[in-house]
Amino acid sequence: MTSEFTRELFDEVMVPNYRPQQVIPVKGEGSRVWDQNCKEYIDFAGGIAVNSLGHCHPELVNALKAQADQLWHLSNVYTNEPALRLAKRLTDATFADKVFFANSGAEANEAAFKLARKYGHDHHGDSKYEIISFVQSFHGRTLFTVAVGGQPKYLDGFHPAPEGITHLPYNDLAALEAAISDRTCAVVLEPIQGEGGVRPADAAFLRGVRELCDKHNALMVFDEVQSGVGRSGHLYAYMAFGVTPDILTTAKSLGGGFPVGAMLTTSHIAESFGFGTHGSTYGGNPLACSVADKVIEIINTPEVLAGVASKHQCFRDNLNKLNEQFGLFAEVRGMGLLIGAELVPEWHGRGGDIIAKAMEHGLMCLVAGPNVLRFAPSLVIPDADINEGMARLGAALAELIGQA
Numbered sequence: 001m002t003s004e005f006t007r008e009l010f011d012e013v014m015v016p017n018y019r020p021q022q023v024i025p026v027k028g029e030g031s032r033v034w035d036q037n038c039k040e041y042i043d044f045a046g047g048i049a050v051n052s053l054g055h056c057h058p059e060l061v062n063a064l065k066a067q068a069d070q071l072w073h074l075s076n077v078y079t080n081e082p083a084l085r086l087a088k089r090l091t092d093a094t095f096a097d098k099v100f101f102a103n104s105g106a107e108a109n110e111a112a113f114k115l116a117r118k119y120g121h122d123h124h125g126d127s128k129y130e131i132i133s134f135v136q137s138f139h140g141r142t143l144f145t146v147a148v149g150g151q152p153k154y155l156d157g158f159h160p161a162p163e164g165i166t167h168l169p170y171n172d173l174a175a176l177e178a179a180i181s182d183r184t185c186a187v188v189l190e191p192i193q194g195e196g197g198v199r200p201a202d203a204a205f206l207r208g209v210r211e212l213c214d215k216h217n218a219l220m221v222f223d224e225v226q227s228g229v230g231r232s233g234h235l236y237a238y239m240a241f242g243v244t245p246d247i248l249t250t251a252k253s254l255g256g257g258f259p260v261g262a263m264l265t266t267s268h269i270a271e272s273f274g275f276g277t278h279g280s281t282y283g284g285n286p287l288a289c290s291v292a293d294k295v296i297e298i299i300n301t302p303e304v305l306a307g308v309a310s311k312h313q314c315f316r317d318n319l320n321k322l323n324e325q326f327g328l329f330a331e332v333r334g335m336g337l338l339i340g341a342e343l344v345p346e347w348h349g350r351g352g353d354i355i356a357k358a359m360e361h362g363l364m365c366l367v368a369g370p371n372v373l374r375f376a377p378s379l380v381i382p383d384a385d386i387n388e389g390m391a392r393l394g395a396a397l398a399e400l401i402g403q404a
């Protein structure tokens, strides 16, 4: 089959900030995807931890179609039933009392960081605006969120950035104890760093952060854009660690592929976002909220969450087997279905080569930086697809090593 929409056209008409793979997928079902030439792929990438129920899950398709026949958009001049239903479901299922809806992870974080500053200002005065974040963290691509993110390369050329942001080593409580002060309005972290290499926090570190935040009247903000909505094997990763934040952001898996984000917090903190302080035209859009409500309804069940834990083990067993054969992984880590395989030093920088070769062998997977392979598939991927995908990864690695 030939199409007028080619990968070459991308270079002609798209801003060059992305460099997509050569093939163009056109159809998906469950954890399988087909390209323009009808070649089939197994999807271990999940649209970067987004397609939490695979592609075109029938119940999500039905939720979207039903809402499409009903009402698409109102703006926040009016509220709507799908947004209220989803907000009720999220507050019933978490620590939070209140929800602010956005359209992406970056927007949810933008709201969280603005709220933390506003709360500091409202309760403790003008000098309480400093934000402490962690090296290698990722919070999105708006100017505020890249400034809070811990990868300085994303700020190159975009200065001046918002001020008052410090970056500390992750999982280092002594560093936080030394840096936090009464000027700190928030400590922001991912309970599992995703983009930064799939690094889970230590539970003791999170407990210590909680104590230091309480001592200094700083808000604890968890960015669960990647770790949330069942990905860790719990609805949110904070539940796995037993440490409750003051503000939590969620996106990616929340919409299962439909753009939506949310910021969750308590009634007391939410008061600092009074009438007119913040907003979004699309936030709480009925189509997005209908799909997200169905996503949470399906995922927040003991069966699906237990399935994530067992599929985690299936991934680990397969990766360990591949490692016995090839010895390419220095470490396999992660939680639930957010798994990283760090390459041995001789293979550092080759992550991109591996995912390109995997595509040739019919497997979609990700990197998290140049040295870590990342797997973030559907939370309901069949075990048979995991095993078949791993066989394809093995074939790709064998070919690469043969060439090396």
Ligand SMILES: *Cc1c(COP(=O)(O)O)cnc(C)c1O
Residues within 6 Å of the ligand: 103, 104, 105, 106, 107, 109, 138, 139, 140, 141, 190, 194, 195, 223, 224, 225, 226, 227, 251, 252
């Ligand atoms: C992907 C991601 C974001 C950004 O989300 P967008 O929807 O791309 O804006 C923020 N934080 C974390 C932890 C992420 O993984």
